Amino acid sequence: MSDRVCFPCTLCCAFFGVPELAKPAGMPCPHRVEAGCGIHSDRPQSCRNFECFWLMDDSFPEDLRPDLCGVVVSFNEDHDSVVIHVDPDRPDALSGEAGTQWIEALMTTFDPVFVVCGDDRMMIRRSPLDPSGQA
Ligand code: SF4
Numbered sequence: 001m002s003d004r005v006c007f008p009c010t011l012c013c014a015f016f017g018v019p020e021l022a023k024p025a026g027m028p029c030p031h032r033v034e035a036g037c038g039i040h041s042d043r044p045q046s047c048r049n050f051e052c053f054w055l056m057d058d059s060f061p062e063d064l065r066p067d068l069c070g071v072v073v074s075f076n077e078d079h080d081s082v083v084i085h086v087d088p089d090r091p092d093a094l095s096g097e098a099g100t101q102w103i104e105a106l107m108t109t110f111d112p113v114f115v116v117c118g119d120d121r122m123m124i125r126r127s128p129l130d131p132s133g134q135a
């Protein structure tokens with residue numbers, strides 16, 4: 001459980017489609033303002049439904065907040081795998097310290113982990129030599 005709020009992050013708003021607004025995935029939302037959502041208290045249900053890992057779990061450090069680190073981590077639509085969405089404007093976001101923190105944290109529980117950046121897709125697996133024997 002977490003008491004976190006999104007503000008001022010809106011990174012996922014451009015990544016995902018919002019049917020109620022007829023906003024396609026990959027397009028900026030017209031309600032996004034300089035810091036946050038301009039209609040936060042009246043935002044559509046699909047916006048309310050989406051929670052990234054950083055928002056859901058306050059054990060992830062503050063510097064992994066998506067707008068700060070450039071990646072949004074979430075379950076896929078079926079909630080059976082984990083996806084790291086990399087900001088296409090910051091395609092190197094996963095190669096820095098924050099990316100390393102995310103991958104190390106996620107790989108302790110999930111295998112594989114999927115990575116999406118614009119039209120690019122990648123899958124990360126644990127090393128077959130993982131000494132934990134969880135490969
Ligand atoms: S990426 Fe996470 S913290 Fe940022 S707006 Fe979306 S749900 Fe909120």
Ligand code: SF4
Nearest residue numbers: 013029031032037047
């Ligand atoms: S309505 Fe608000 S929360 Fe929903 S996508 Fe637009 S800016 Fe983000």
